[in-house]
Amino acid sequence: MRDMLGREEVITVEKALEFILKNLSxxxxxxxxxxxxxxxxxxxxxxxxxxxxxxxFARSTVDGFAVNSSDTFGASDGLPxxxxxxxxxxxxxxxxxxxxxxxxxxxxxxxxxxxGADAVVxxxxxxxxxxxxxxxxxxxxxxxxxxQAGEDIKKSALVLKKGHRLRPQDTGAxxxxxxxxxxxxxxxxxxxxxxxxxxxxxxxxxxPGQVRDINSFNLAGLISEAGGEPVxxxxxxxxxxxxxxxxxxSLKDSAMALIxxxxxxxTKDMTAKIINDVGSPGVLFHGVxxxxxxxxxxxxxxxxxxxxxxxxxxxxTVCFEQFIEPVLKKLTGISKNRFRGxxxxxxxxxxxxxxxxxxxxxxxRVALEQKDDEIWANPIMGKSGLITTLVKADGIVVIPxxxxxxxxxxxxxxxxx
Amino acid sequence: MRDMLGREEVITVEKALEFILKNLSxxxxxxxxxxxxxxxxxxxxxxxxxxxxxxxFARSTVDGFAVNSSDTFGASDGLPxxxxxxxxxxxxxxxxxxxxxxxxxxxxxxxxxxxGADAVVxxxxxxxxxxxxxxxxxxxxxxxxxxQAGEDIKKSALVLKKGHRLRPQDTGAxxxxxxxxxxxxxxxxxxxxxxxxxxxxxxxxxxPGQVRDINSFNLAGLISEAGGEPVxxxxxxxxxxxxxxxxxxSLKDSAMALIxxxxxxxTKDMTAKIINDVGSPGVLFHGVxxxxxxxxxxxxxxxxxxxxxxxxxxxxTVCFEQFIEPVLKKLTGISKNRFRGxxxxxxxxxxxxxxxxxxxxxxxRVALEQKDDEIWANPIMGKSGLITTLVKADGIVVIPxxxxxxxxxxxxxxxxx
Numbered sequence: 001m002r003d004m005l006g007r008e009e010v011i012t013v014e015k016a017l018e019f020i021l022k023n024l025s026x027x028x029x030x031x032x033x034x035x036x037x038x039x040x041x042x043x044x045x046x047x048x049x050x051x052x053x054x055x056x057f058a059r060s061t062v063d064g065f066a067v068n069s070s071d072t073f074g075a076s077d078g079l080p081x082x083x084x085x086x087x088x089x090x091x092x093x094x095x096x097x098x099x100x101x102x103x104x105x106x107x108x109x110x111x112x113x114x115x116g117a118d119a120v121v122x123x124x125x126x127x128x129x130x131x132x133x134x135x136x137x138x139x140x141x142x143x144x145x146x147x148q149a150g151e152d153i154k155k156s157a158l159v160l161k162k163g164h165r166l167r168p169q170d171t172g173a174x175x176x177x178x179x180x181x182x183x184x185x186x187x188x189x190x191x192x193x194x195x196x197x198x199x200x201x202x203x204x205x206x207x208p209g210q211v212r213d214i215n216s217f218n219l220a221g222l223i224s225e226a227g228g229e230p231v232x233x234x235x236x237x238x239x240x241x242x243x244x245x246x247x248x249x250s251l252k253d254s255a256m257a258l259i260x261x262x263x264x265x266x267t268k269d270m271t272a273k274i275i276n277d278v279g280s281p282g283v284l285f286h287g288v289x290x291x292x293x294x295x296x297x298x299x300x301x302x303x304x305x306x307x308x309x310x311x312x313x314x315x316x317t318v319c320f321e322q323f324i325e326p327v328l329k330k331l332t333g334i335s336k337n338r339f340r341g342x343x344x345x346x347x348x349x350x351x352x353x354x355x356x357x358x359x360x361x362x363x364x365r366v367a368l369e370q371k372d373d374e375i376w377a378n379p380i381m382g383k384s385g386l387i388t389t390l391v392k393a394d395g396i397v398v399i400p401x402x403x404x405x406x407x408x409x410x411x412x413x414x415x416x417x
Numbered sequence: 418m419r420d421m422l423g424r425e426e427v428i429t430v431e432k433a434l435e436f437i438l439k440n441l442s443x444x445x446x447x448x449x450x451x452x453x454x455x456x457x458x459x460x461x462x463x464x465x466x467x468x469x470x471x472x473x474f475a476r477s478t479v480d481g482f483a484v485n486s487s488d489t490f491g492a493s494d495g496l497p498x499x500x501x502x503x504x505x506x507x508x509x510x511x512x513x514x515x516x517x518x519x520x521x522x523x524x525x526x527x528x529x530x531x532x533g534a535d536a537v538v539x540x541x542x543x544x545x546x547x548x549x550x551x552x553x554x555x556x557x558x559x560x561x562x563x564x565q566a567g568e569d570i571k572k573s574a575l576v577l578k579k580g581h582r583l584r585p586q587d588t589g590a591x592x593x594x595x596x597x598x599x600x601x602x603x604x605x606x607x608x609x610x611x612x613x614x615x616x617x618x619x620x621x622x623x624x625p626g627q628v629r630d631i632n633s634f635n636l637a638g639l640i641s642e643a644g645g646e647p648v649x650x651x652x653x654x655x656x657x658x659x660x661x662x663x664x665x666x667s668l669k670d671s672a673m674a675l676i677x678x679x680x681x682x683x684t685k686d687m688t689a690k691i692i693n694d695v696g697s698p699g700v701l702f703h704g705v706x707x708x709x710x711x712x713x714x715x716x717x718x719x720x721x722x723x724x725x726x727x728x729x730x731x732x733x734t735v736c737f738e739q740f741i742e743p744v745l746k747k748l749t750g751i752s753k754n755r756f757r758g759x760x761x762x763x764x765x766x767x768x769x770x771x772x773x774x775x776x777x778x779x780x781x782r783v784a785l786e787q788k789d790d791e792i793w794a795n796p797i798m799g800k801s802g803l804i805t806t807l808v809k810a811d812g813i814v815v816i817p818x819x820x821x822x823x824x825x826x827x828x829x830x831x832x833x834x
Contacts, residue, residue: 036619036634037634037637040638040641040642054804055628056623056625057625057626059628059802061729061800061802089626090614090626091613091614091615091626091655092613092614092615092616092617092626092627093625093626094624094625094626095626109728110613110615110628110728111615111626112625112626147800147802147803151799151803152799152802152803152804152805153804153805159805159808160808167638167834168634168635168636168637168638168639168642168734168834169635169638169730169734169804169807169808169834170808171634171635171637171638172631172632172634172635172638172730172804172807173631173804173805173807173808174619174634175619175629175630175631175633175634176619176628176629176631176804177629178619178620178621178622178623178629180619180620196508196509196527197507197508197509198508198509198527198528199509200509202453202591202592202593202595202597203595203597204595205595206473206595207511208473208474208510208511208529209474209506209507209508209509209510209511209512209528209529210509211472211476211527211593212592212593212594212595213592214589214590214592214593215589216592217453217454217585217588217589217591217592218585218586218588218589219585220454220585220588221457221584221585221586221588221589222585224457225457225585238508311526311527312478313586313589317585317586344761382568382569383478383564383568385476385478385564385569386564386568386569387471387569387570387586387589387590387593388569388570388576388590390586390589390590391576391577391586391587391590417584417585417586
């Protein structure tokens, strides 16, 4: 089998991914308006500028007395400054008094500074003499214990950028500005096309020779976690015209299509042929130096990525993490300038010697075990066709292309599921 | 202010958390039945045993020929084994032939082995002589290239344990067994009680002295991400009877209650008094050696944790990560024997000298910046009352209790949001 460029050799993981991403023009999903209550995790489709100052007035950050700082200069335990209490600031209201020289106003955290005040003396640094007078034992610098109007966010400032993934604190900032609706990108739809004459739906009884559809459930979960919207197209017979038709239909409303299985002899070539026949450029690579996952097919049809995935459950997970997730991220509209959303990684010691062939990336599933202060990674040795190798595992250790294995006790990086 | 045990000093983060967890009896949330399509991320409330073998029959893991392995012993390029083709296994069907001595059956990946076969020869190791005969050039060991009946999951085996958080591959395994519904714990409800006479809803205009409710949005997002269900009780005036009543109502259907704000003079003591008055044991600690977040109040009322949170946005996030999230995790029913769900951490170099007082944990918000191959952490220096200190930040660096700061260029661990 050769791809459209006449290549016959399988290519490296890095090259294969680069090949897909390079051939994919940037497209942004349609935008929708959402209430900020439901916006966490979504990607902003527009820059957001502040319509006003936050806060709109100078506020105290402590409980104490609003003062004119110049009235407190030089104050100390030995030589306190005596100030007349002009009134008390009520929370949530404009002060009903102004500070003249030598006056102070009782104020709580978050209270609005009265006119004439430029600082707040903490309650710990003031003594109440009587109802009308305090003594201040420590000077307050101008602006001390005050959040100025607009200090948090200035009117017209860029608050959040297009492409930003909203976090809890971001929705808090928007609420503070009175912005209760935002425009975000729709999640990219990813069609899952399950193929195989032996595959039956999960709620069916199985007859001899049949197995239930496992992969579409695993894939749907992985797609959701990566920020996409899985669309199960159904289970289809291994026939050229049947699969070609569903691929064509999927491309009408999906940002990506995944064809899984197709395990009959010749079916792998059929998937590649369909990808080439439905549109251009078609297949970009067929076969990657990765285990499990070697038979992966990657292509693009009219700027929509289409993957042909091997049917083995472990291969599905490895191919998703290595190829589909990075491509899907690009389709969500997320910008790359933030450090969020990377995979969790933990260092562990390998519990057994593991051999690996040079010239392929080996993705070893491991179960983690805490022994005293150390974490050990126990390799799960079953065939990649077994779903339980993934169920028993906590994550994956990658043995790179040119490494011939890992020794017992060697520290490895485990990418957690 | 003293807590119920007469303590006056603030306690360490570690002690405060331990104190809450120790005084909390284990309770499990009610269970609900969910379709596995919607179960990712949910916590199983029952052990799941396999109702059948997976697969139910021996299957081929490769494309090739099903054989009786003893017919291939000693086969080589020089001395091939010649086998008669008895038929072809159709995908999804029981083979309509049996293998007698000296026979082979054409089979594809996933096909059911015919009676008489115990191994599969890969297509690469067999040559087709004519329609009726192949030559095998490599011996197949018994069981080679075969998944045995029940090899993935045995009938009656424990597949997933109570307390396990379902991942995509787990739903795949359940689908494979025909288990399409599972029992999971309901998400623990967490009541958010916003207090403060100056606080108005996010969709209100603000008058002088007023600010919009920021913290309930930040908290709701944090609660959802941690596996809880936020229940916003509303915004309440700083009055003993008002807040006491809403705390009592919240405790009727919530697994936890959070009281935020209350920034008027004396309100912090009022929150503690309410927690003590509503039920026992009441307040367990009042004040923690952490910055921001020092005024945190932690208590338990009739085995329901109740926290009084300071009103500063940055304090809310730090207190949530340090206290509320670990307690909330315990309330979800999740078991602790898996490595999933830890916070993402990245190593970075501190871009500036940062001083810290001994005797408190300093939680410094930082923005990350990639320069060549290094990641630098730029501390965000604003007051903890500013929500933008969290919006501009990518994560938090903790300076431990006894450390007097971090020097420029020192490598620190950044806990990402």
